[in-house]
Amino acid sequence: MRLPLIGTLKLRGRLTLYVTLLAVAPLLISTWLGVGTTQTMMQEQVHEMLRIEAEGLKDLVEASLVERETSVRSWAEDALLRESLQRDSYSLSDGVLSRLQLRYTTFTGLVLFTDEGKAVSASTPALRDSFAGQEAAVRDAPWFKAAQEGRFTSATLTQEDPVFGMQVLHLAAPVAESRGGRRMGVLLAAYDWGQVGEVVKAALARARSRKNDSFALEVRTASGTVLFDSRGTNAWSNPHAVAVQAINGEEIPDVGDGWRFVALSDPQDVYASVNKLRAGTAALVMAVVALAALAALLLARGITAPITRLSQVVRHIVQEGDLTQKPDVRSDDEVGELARSFVQLVDHLRETTESLQRGTQVLTDTVAELTRAAEQEESNLTRQAAALQQTQVTAQEIKQTSEVAAERAAAVLMVASRAEELGQGGARALAESMNGFQTLRDQVNEMAVQISGLNERAQRIGGITLTVKGLADRSNMLALNAAIEAVRSGEHGKGFGIVAKEIRTLANQSIQSTGQVGGLLEDITQAILKTVELSEQGQVRMEAGLTQARTSGENIEALSGIVQDNMNAVRQISNAVSQQNAGINEIFGALTDLSSLMHDTMVGLQATQRVSQALREVAEQMQHVARSYRV
Secondary structure, three states: OOOHHHHOOOHHHHHHHHHHHHHHHHHHHHHHHHHHHHHHHHHHHHHHHHHHHHHHHHHHHHHHHHHHHHHHHHHHOOHHHHHHHHHOOOHHHHHHHHHHHHHOOOEEEEEEEEOOOOEEEEOOHHHHHHOOOOHHHHHHOHHHHHHHOOOOOOOOOOOOOOOOOOOEEEEEEEEEOOOOOOEEEEEEEEEEOOHHHHHOHHHHHHHHHOOOOOOEEEEEOOOOOEEEEOOHHHOOOOOOOEEEEEEOOOOOOOOOOOOEEEEEEOHHHHOHHHHHHHHHHHHHHHHHHHHHHHHHHHHHHHHHHHHHHHHHHHHHHHHHOEOOOOOOOOOOOHHHHHHHHHHHHHHHHHHHHHHHHHHHHHHHHHHHHHHHHHHHHHHHHHHHHHHHHHHHHHHHHHHHHHHHHHHHHHHHHHHHHHHHHOOOOOHHHHHHHHHHHHHHHHHHHHHHHHHHHHHHHHHHHHHHHHHHHHHHHHHHHHHHHHHHHHHHHHHHHHHHHHHHHHHHHHHHHHHHHHHHHHHHHHHHHHHHHHHHHHHHHHHHHHHHHHHHHHHHHHOHHHHHHHHHHHHHHHHHHHHHHHHHHHHHHHHHHHHHHHHHHHHHHHHHHHHHHHHHHHHHHHHHHHHHHHOOOEO
């Protein structure tokens, strides 16, 4: 599914967009993956570095505390301190504590208390005097109670001790008799907690060398109380700071068990290189996108420029119908091949148009000739129809005459029967017979004349039928020529080919009909000839009968024989007249069929004229289409 905005762009804009996306998309994906991978690796490195620093601080502080605790316990077992508590003489213990103070500068001071909490000896007299009168406070101090129980505690690590004037860690150990283990007092060693800052200086220096000025280290209790912060009073606060902590476990028991050593830094400092890398990558990507867009634009212009020129030529051909136009594209790429193919297409279209124009001209001439032939055939068929109608009228008259002759032959037969009965009737009957024979001869002569005229008309009908057959053959040839021209015209001549096929079918029907009419006329002619033959035979016999009748006047005795002969002749005449009447009926039926066929031919001719008119309209449309292009 294309976006609506992209659908409004032209080919050059879409090509520029698609090529730019195709070039930039892999770069963006690889850059995004690379930056993401680099950022992840740097984050892991930062966290690992912070973890190492936190673990290092934990190890250093833990080792320092273990060492200090061990020292305090060993000092509490010093024989001079025990002896001082036993003798209640503290000059020796003062010297021991003073020397320890000078030797271990990380301790702010050392104080020896009795089991009742009284300060009896110290590394300095001033320090001893500072605890004077505070026996109750000392006994209630957590470090004193923990020392009496034989353990260390960090509960007294505060911001500033009122006695020492600084933040100290109270490490106190019990002083007991060497024999029996009775507790005699408590030795307090105040560890200068500020010494932790000296421990973390190396880690801070390493961070400064990495340009990470926000690096800091913290020491927190298990409850979260801050015991040490390398940032001091100017500590920055960032809820999103990158922090890693290490916890002092109980594997090595010391006062710092459960403490949390935190290494943290500001994300802006830690990820400065990542941000620089991201900004540089973004700038590089923008530059590459700009270059890719410029290259895509140049590529799209190089591709679409010849297509635009080709489109202008096509638009001119469509609007003006000018097939003489040719695109000016000289490239050898696919667009050049398209332009050359288009030139070939225009050449073929020009040839097709010229062929179409010639074909439409031939079609127009053929339709005009077919129309003239149809009009001529219509005129001939009209004349044939008039002649056929006249022939029908004549046949009707012949039929009526034949019926009258049949009636008269029947009357003559009756008379001859009476003459046979009255063979000896006398001269009057003979005279009447002579008159009857004379009348019969005249009628037979007249019938022979009419039959001859009917034969002549039948021959004329045969000539008309041959003319119709010739016209049908000519229509068939014209339809065949039209079908050939339609095949030559290709797609544009399919409709004309169908019309030509229909005309050819009608012409074949006309040929078949004229063949049938010719066959019927041949039958009619044979019947007429037979009738003529019979009439001639009847006329000859009539002459013979008349001669016999004249002879019978001279020889009345032979009247009976003559009458008998006349009787036979009359019977033959009656049979001949009956046959003639049947033949005339057949001729009349054939003429009726011929009239029906002529009507069907007229209907087919009218259909041919309608088809010719349709062909004329199609030819005019094809001429209009062919002339819409200039070649």
